Amino acid sequence: MTTTFTSHFSPNTDSDREAMLTAIGVESAAELFDDIPKEFRFPGLDIPEPLSEFELRQEMGALAAQNATPGDYACFLGAGSYRHHVPAIVRALAMRGEFLTSYTPYQPEVSQGTLQAHYEFQTLICQLTGMDVANSGMYECATSLAEAAMMAARITKRDRIVMLDSVSPNYQDVVRTYTQGHELPIDIISPGQLDLPDDTACVIVQQPNFFGYLEDLQSLSDRAHKQGALLIVSVDLASLGMLKPPGDYDADIVVAEAQTLGVSPSYGGPYVGVFACKDSREFLRQMPGRIVGETIDTEGRTGYVLTLQTREQHIRRERATSNICTSVGLIALMSAIYMASQGKQGLRHLAELCYHKSHYLASLIQEIPGYSVPVEGTFFREFVMQCPLTPGEINEKLLAYKIIGGLDVSDQIENGMLLCCTDVNTREEIETLAKALAEIGGTA
Amino acid sequence: MVVPERFLEAHNRKLLMDRSTPGRIGASLTKLDVPKTALPEVSLLRDNLDMPEVSESEIVRYFSQLSHYNFSIDHNFYPLGSCTMKYNPKVNDEMASLPGMSEIHPYQPESTVQGALKLIWHLQEILAEFMGMAGASVSPKAGAESEFAGMLMARVYHLSRGDTQRKKVLIPDSAHGTNPASAVVAGFHVVSLPTNEDGNTDLNALKAAVGDDLAGFMLTQPSTLGIFDTNLLEVIQVVRDAGGILYGDGANLNALLGKVKLGELGFDVVHSNLHKTFTQPHGGGGPGAGAVLVSERLLPFLPAPHVVRTEDDAIEKFSLVTPPQSVGRLGPFAGNFGALVRAYSYIRTLGDVGIAEVSEDAVINANYILSQLRGVYDLPHDRHCKHEVVFSAKNLKDKYGVSAKDVCKRLIDYGIHPPTMYFPLPNVVEESLLIEPTETESKETLDQFIEVMKLIAKEASESPDLLHDAPHNTTNTRLDEVLAARKPVLRWRRKTSE
Numbered sequence: 001m002t003t004t005f006t007s008h009f010s011p012n013t014d015s016d017r018e019a020m021l022t023a024i025g026v027e028s029a030a031e032l033f034d035d036i037p038k039e040f041r042f043p044g045l046d047i048p049e050p051l052s053e054f055e056l057r058q059e060m061g062a063l064a065a066q067n068a069t070p071g072d073y074a075c076f077l078g079a080g081s082y083r084h085h086v087p088a089i090v091r092a093l094a095m096r097g098e099f100l101t102s103y104t105p106y107q108p109e110v111s112q113g114t115l116q117a118h119y120e121f122q123t124l125i126c127q128l129t130g131m132d133v134a135n136s137g138m139y140e141c142a143t144s145l146a147e148a149a150m151m152a153a154r155i156t157k158r159d160r161i162v163m164l165d166s167v168s169p170n171y172q173d174v175v176r177t178y179t180q181g182h183e184l185p186i187d188i189i190s191p192g193q194l195d196l197p198d199d200t201a202c203v204i205v206q207q208p209n210f211f212g213y214l215e216d217l218q219s220l221s222d223r224a225h226k227q228g229a230l231l232i233v234s235v236d237l238a239s240l241g242m243l244k245p246p247g248d249y250d251a252d253i254v255v256a257e258a259q260t261l262g263v264s265p266s267y268g269g270p271y272v273g274v275f276a277c278k279d280s281r282e283f284l285r286q287m288p289g290r291i292v293g294e295t296i297d298t299e300g301r302t303g304y305v306l307t308l309q310t311r312e313q314h315i316r317r318e319r320a321t322s323n324i325c326t327s328v329g330l331i332a333l334m335s336a337i338y339m340a341s342q343g344k345q346g347l348r349h350l351a352e353l354c355y356h357k358s359h360y361l362a363s364l365i366q367e368i369p370g371y372s373v374p375v376e377g378t379f380f381r382e383f384v385m386q387c388p389l390t391p392g393e394i395n396e397k398l399l400a401y402k403i404i405g406g407l408d409v410s411d412q413i414e415n416g417m418l419l420c421c422t423d424v425n426t427r428e429e430i431e432t433l434a435k436a437l438a439e440i441g442g443t444a
Numbered sequence: 445m446v447v448p449e450r451f452l453e454a455h456n457r458k459l460l461m462d463r464s465t466p467g468r469i470g471a472s473l474t475k476l477d478v479p480k481t482a483l484p485e486v487s488l489l490r491d492n493l494d495m496p497e498v499s500e501s502e503i504v505r506y507f508s509q510l511s512h513y514n515f516s517i518d519h520n521f522y523p524l525g526s527c528t529m530k531y532n533p534k535v536n537d538e539m540a541s542l543p544g545m546s547e548i549h550p551y552q553p554e555s556t557v558q559g560a561l562k563l564i565w566h567l568q569e570i571l572a573e574f575m576g577m578a579g580a581s582v583s584p585k586a587g588a589e590s591e592f593a594g595m596l597m598a599r600v601y602h603l604s605r606g607d608t609q610r611k612k613v614l615i616p617d618s619a620h621g622t623n624p625a626s627a628v629v630a631g632f633h634v635v636s637l638p639t640n641e642d643g644n645t646d647l648n649a650l651k652a653a654v655g656d657d658l659a660g661f662m663l664t665q666p667s668t669l670g671i672f673d674t675n676l677l678e679v680i681q682v683v684r685d686a687g688g689i690l691y692g693d694g695a696n697l698n699a700l701l702g703k704v705k706l707g708e709l710g711f712d713v714v715h716s717n718l719h720k721t722f723t724q725p726h727g728g729g730g731p732g733a734g735a736v737l738v739s740e741r742l743l744p745f746l747p748a749p750h751v752v753r754t755e756d757d758a759i760e761k762f763s764l765v766t767p768p769q770s771v772g773r774l775g776p777f778a779g780n781f782g783a784l785v786r787a788y789s790y791i792r793t794l795g796d797v798g799i800a801e802v803s804e805d806a807v808i809n810a811n812y813i814l815s816q817l818r819g820v821y822d823l824p825h826d827r828h829c830k831h832e833v834v835f836s837a838k839n840l841k842d843k844y845g846v847s848a849k850d851v852c853k854r855l856i857d858y859g860i861h862p863p864t865m866y867f868p869l870p871n872v873v874e875e876s877l878l879i880e881p882t883e884t885e886s887k888e889t890l891d892q893f894i895e896v897m898k899l900i901a902k903e904a905s906e907s908p909d910l911l912h913d914a915p916h917n918t919t920n921t922r923l924d925e926v927l928a929a930r931k932p933v934l935r936w937r938r939k940t941s942e
Contacts, residue, residue: 005797009531011886012805020812020887024828029804032811032828035672036704045702047570050795053535060789064544066559068552077549080776087471089504091541097518098511101532104729107862108925109853109918110520112513114728120460123936127461127494133934137730139585142776170776177747177772181599181631214488242483244490266540267560268550268777269585270731284932290729295928298913302457303920307928313588313625314867318634323625325588330727340460340503341470344495349473352483359481378484395553407551427477 005050068404070265074429075404076361078382078420079210080141080168081268082238082260084350085424087341090262094334104290104329108305114329115304119292121336125274128240128339128347129254130247132279135289137272137327141257142171144273145204145234146178147288147322148253152202152230153184154286154321160199161186162229164220166209169412171234175204191215200229202253207235207246211375211409211418212358212382217249225250237261237274238422239380241351253277262338263331272331284308288322350423354381357430358421364434365419370441374413382420384413388441391417401436403429456509459936460496463506468497494938513919514728515861521889523813525832525864525878526620526668528698528720533793536723536786545785550777554763560781561762565751567788568735574799575694575714576705577737581750582718583779587695590715590734591626591662596771597713597738597745598660598689599630604745604769607687610659614688616645618669618868623662623693632659639872643669643825645679654686664693665706666830668868668878670810672699680710689713689742697721698882699807699830702800712739721802722787724780733783744769749778805883806831809890813879816894820901824873832880834873841875846904846911848875853922854903856915858896 012020017029026032033041051059070083094100098113105111105118118136125134138144149161161179163172165188176186187197196203203224208214217233224231230252235245237256246254259271277283285308293307313320342350358381365371370388387394391408394417398405406419421430450456483489498506515522522529540546548557568580584590595613602610613627616637624634635653640646645663661683666672673679683690692706692714698721700706706714718724719732726732738746748766755761764778791799807830814833818826821835837848852862864878881890903910915921 005795007794007798007801009533009794009798010801010805010883012808012883016887017805017808020808024808024811024815026811026828029808032807032830033672033703035674035828037677037709040704040708042703043576043705043708045796045799046573047796047799048792050798051792053793056535056539056789056793059792060539060542060545060785063559063563064542066562067544067548068556069544070547070549071543075549075552077551079551081550083547083549085474087500089470089500093504093507093511095537096508096511098514098516099728100537100725101517102514102728103522103524103527103529103726103861107515107852107856108923109915109920110513110515110856110861111728112919113510114514116457116459116510116513117507117728119935122934123459123461124495126935130492139589140775143585143589143774168776170773173773174775177596177774178629180772181596181629183631214484240490241493242489244488248490264541264546265549266546267548267557267781269775269780270733270782272731291932291934293928294933295924297920297923299921301920303923305923305925305928307925307932307934310929313621315621316625317621318624318628320621320625320628323588323592323622323629324586325620325622326586326730326732328585328727328731329729330725331731333728337503337507340496340498341500342495343464343469343471343497344493345469345497346471346473347495348493353474353476355483356476356480357478360478363481378488399553399556404549404552404556423474430478 070404073402073404074433076406076419076433077404079407079418080257081265082422083265083424084422086262086264089341090334090337093337094330099333100330105306108303112303115292117333117336118329119304121332122292124336124339125276128237128245129235129276130245131254131276134274134276135287135291137329137332138275138289138324139328140269140271140273141234141255142174143178144255144275145171146175147275148232148255149175149179149202149204151286151288152232152253155282156201156228156230158199158201159184160197160201162196162200163188163204165190166211167204167206168210196223196227196229200227202230202232204232207233208239208380211384212379213375213377221249221251236380238351238354241347258335261335263334270328270331272328272335285311286321287311289324290327353423354421357425358383361419361421361430368434368438368441371437381422382418384409384416385419387415387417390415394440397440398436401432403433403436460498461936463498463502464496466497468499470498470500470503520859520861521885521893522861523863523879523881523893524861525880526695528880528882530723530882531884532723532725533790536789539789540782540785558762561751563788564784565753565762567784568751570791571716571735572737574701575737576707577714578740579743579746580735580737581746582733582735582784583747583749583774584734584736585775585780586732587715587717587734588622588626589774590736591622592629593736593747593771593774594691594713594715595627595630595632597742600745600769600771601689601742602659609657612657613659614653614661616663618667618872619662619664620668620695627662643667643671644673644675647675647678650679650682654682654688656687658686658688660689660691662691662693664695666696666699669825669834670829670832671825671827672830676709684710695720696831699803701803703803707739713742718783718787723790724783724786731780731783733780743767745771747771748773802883809881809883809885812890813881813894817897820898821877832878834868835877835879836873837875837877840901840904844904844908846908848877850911850914851877851900854900854911854914855896857917860893860896
C-alpha cells in the first residue's frame with residue numbers, strides 16, 4: 001500500500017486551503033502566481049522524493065559513515081580548527097529553542113536573553129584578550145581578519161596591508177579576496193624584515209603563528225606603531241589561559257577563532273570570529289558587526305540593546321562599515337557558555353594540557369630516526385615535524401593505524417607536517433602515533 | 445501577593461563576573477596524563493586571567509533563566525517579514541550533530557570525508573535545480589557574503605573582458621541594506637532606483653540609468669514589498685542589453701520554489717539563504733549559510749572551494765576544487781557545513797512533492813492575512829502578494845498618533861513577535877509593517893493573529909497610550925536606545941572603589 005505524502009511541518013489541509021482561497025477571492029492557488037510570466041511558470045522540480053524521518057536517519061547515517069570520524073580515529077589536525085572536550089551543558093543550553101529559534105535581537109524587549117548572553121560574550125572576550133571592546137561576533141577568524149585590515153585602512157587613511165608570512169595561508173587568501181575590490185596592496189614579509197613602507201595601514205601577525213610558534217609581539221608592536229600603523233593580532237584563544245594577551249602588547253585590533261572554545265569542528269563551520277579593539281571614538285565608529293550595549297528601560301531597570309547601529313548596513317546601506325548582517329549568535333553563545341564553565345582555573349588548565357601534550361609528542365618524535373622538529377622557538381600546541389617521506393604518504397599510512405595525521409605544509413617546509421595536540425589527545429594516542437611514525441619511517 | 449522586586453527572577457540580571465566566587469569552577473578538568481614540560485619563560489606568561497568562577501549548576505540556571513526572556517519560533521508566532529521564520533525541524537539538529545558530521549576536521553584528507561563532500565555536492569545540485577542555474581558554491585556563510593561573492597564575480601567577469609569602466613551597480617530602493625553594502629565592499633559604486641506606484645521597478649528610471657558603465661543590477665524577487673515584478677522580463681532585457689550582470693537576491697525564495705526558476709528568466713547569479721528557506725535555525729542572529737549559484741558564463745569565477753564529482757571505474761569521487769578564474773576564498777574552509785547538513789535534511793524530508801507545497805502554502809497564508817486586514821491597516825499595494833505582505837500603520841499614525849512601532853510593541857503583549865517594521869524604508873512605504881506568516885503556521889494561528897491586529901487597531905482609536913506604553917509584561921519595558929548609543933557601555937568592568 002502506498003501513502004500519499006503530507007508534510008508534517010505544514011498544518012494546511014485541503015479544506016484549510018479551500019477556506020482561505022475563498023476568503024482571498026480566487027478559484028485556485030495557481031491564480032496567486034499569475035504575475036509570473038506564463039512561459040516560465042511552474043517549471044517542475046527534478047529532485048528526489050520525500051523521505052520519512054526513519055529513512056532520513058538511515059540515509060544521513062550512511063553518509064556520516066563514509067567519513068573517518070575523529071574520536072574513532074586519533075586526530076592531530078589543528079591549523080585553525082581545534083577539537084576539545086566540550087562539556088554537556090554547552091549543547092544542552094544552546095539547543096534550547098528559546099536561543100536556537102529566535103531571530104536577531106532587533107526587538108530588545110523580547111530578546112533580552114540573547115542580548116545579555118551576547119553582552120557576556122563581549123565581556124568574556126575582552127577579559128580573555130585584554131582588549132577594551134569586542135563586537136558580538138563575525139563569520140569566523142579569517143573574515144574577521146580581513147575586516148580588521150579594511151578598518152585599519154579607513155582609520156589610518158592608508159592603503160598598504162603588511163602581513164607576516166607566518167599567517168595561515170588560507171587567512172592570507174581571505175584577506176586578498178576581501179580587499180580586491182578596493183585594490184589594497186598587500187605585502188607579505190618575514191618577521192625579521194625591518195623596514196615598513198610609509199603607507200603601511202597595519203601589520204598583521206598571527207600568535208602563535210601558523211606553524212605554532214610565538215612571534216615577538218613586543219618588537220612587532222613597537223615597529224608598527226613607530227610607523228603610525230596599527231597592529232592587528234590573530235590570536236589562538238586557547239593559548240590565553242597561560243600566555244600574555246595581545247592587549248598587553250598594545251595591539252590595536254585582535255581577531256580570533258572562538259570555535260576553539262566549545263564548538264565542534266563540523267567540517268569547517270559554523271564558527272564564530274572574534275573582533276576586539278581599543279576603545280576610542282574613531283575605532284567604535286569604524287568597527288564592523290553587531291555590538292550589544294547596556295542601557296535602561298522606561299522604569300529605570302538595566303537592559304541590553306543592539307547599539308551603534310548607524311555603522312551597519314540595515315541603516316547606513318552603501319555607507320556601512322561592512323556588509324555583514326550576522327553575529328553568528330548561537331555559536332557566540334556556545335563559546336560564552338564554554339568560557340563560563342572553564343572559568344579562571346579551567347582555561348589555565350586547558351592551555352597547560354595543550355602545551356604539555358604537544359611538547360610530549362614533540363619529545364617522542366625527536367627520538368625517532370628520520371624525523372625531526374626543525375623550527376627553533378617556543379611553541380604552544382602546534383609544531384612542525386619533518387618527515388622522511390612526504391606528509392601525504394605518511395598520512396595515508398597512518399590511516400591504517402586509525403590515526404588522522406597532521407596538516408601537510410611541505411609547500412613551506414620540506415616534508416613538513418603541522419601537528420597539534422589538545423586536551424582530547426590522550427597519552428595512548430600520542431604514543432601510538434610515535435610508534436606508527438617509527439614503523440612507517442623504517443620503511444622509507 | 446506582591447513580592448519585593450529583588451526576589452523576582454527577571455530583576456536578577458547580574459552578569460557572570462558579578463556572580464563569580466573565588467574557588468568555584470563550572471567544568472570537570474581533564475587529567476594531565478603526560479609528563480610536564482617546563483613552561484615558557486615567565487615574561488611570556490600572564491598573571492591576570494580574570495575570568496568567572498561559577499559552578500556548573502549556577503551556569504545552567506543562569507542561562508536557562510536568560511532564555512526565558514526571548515521570544516522564539518518554538519514558542520511564538522513570529523511573522524517577521526523578509527526573515528522567513530518557519531518551523532525549524534528538530535531532526536535536522538540531530539543530523540548535524542551526528543559525530544560523523546560534527547566531529548570531522550576541515551583539513552582531513554578528501555578520501556576520509558567522502559560522505560561530507562557527497563552531501564555538499566548533492567546540495568549544490570539540488571539548489572541549482574531549484575534556481576535553474578548551472579553551478580553553485582555553498583561556501584558563503586551568509587546571504588550578505590553570497591552577495592559579496594556575486595558582485596566580485598561580476599567585477600572579475602567584466603575585468604576579464606577588458607571592461608574596466610563598468611563600476612556602477614543599480615539597486616532598487618526597496619532592497620535589503622546588505623545589497624548596496626555588499627556591492628560597495630566589492631569595489632562598486634551604487635545608484636539607487638525608485639520603485640514605481642505599482643511596486644514594480646521603475647522602468648524609465650532604469651533605462652535612464654543604464655549605460656556602458658553598468659556593472660550589474662541587484663534585484664530581489666519577489667521584492668521586499670512581497671510582490672513579483674510584472675515588468676520583470678523587460679527589466680532583465682534592459683540590463684542585459686546594457687551588458688550588465690543580473691544579480692538575483694534569493695532572500696524571498698520561499699515564495700518561488702517550483703513556481704519559477706530565476707536562472708530561466710535570465711539571472712546570471714543568485715543566492716539562497718539556507719537559514720530562511722531551508723530551515724537552518726536563526727540562533728538569535730546566526731549562523732546562516734548562503735549558497736551562491738551562477739549561470740554558465742560565470743562558472744569559472746565561482747568562489748573557492750566548491751565540490752565536484754568525478755567517476756573512475758564507476759566509483760564516484762568527490763573533491764574540493766578552486767575554479768580556474770575564481771574570485772578567491774571566502775573563508776578558511778568550505779562554509780558552514782552544519783547549516784548545509786540541516787538544509788539537506790530538510791530538502792530530502794520534503795522531497796519533490798513537499799517542496800512544491802512550501803511556496804504554495806506560504807503564499808496562500810500571506811494572501812489570507814492580506815484579505816482579512818485590508819481596510820484595517822493601509823495597504824500600499826493592493827494586489828496579490830507572494831509570501832509576505834506590506835501594510836502601513838499610517839492611518840493609525842495620522843488619526844491617533846500611533847506608530848508602526850507602537851503596534852509592534854503591543855503585539856508583544858499578545859505573545860506575538862512583531863512583524864518587520866520600518867522596512868521597506870519610509871521613502872518606499874511609510875510606517876511599514878512587513879508580515880510573513882510562512883507555510884508552517886496553521887489557519888487557527890493566522891485567524892488569531894488577524895483578530896489581534898484588528899483589536900490593536902481598535903485599541904489605537906480608544907486608548908492610544910496603551911500602545912505607546914507597550915509592551916507591558918516583558919522583562920524590560922521599552923529600552924533607551926539613544927542613551928545606549930550616546931554613552932556606550934559595551935562590557936562589564938570591575939567596579940573600582942572610590
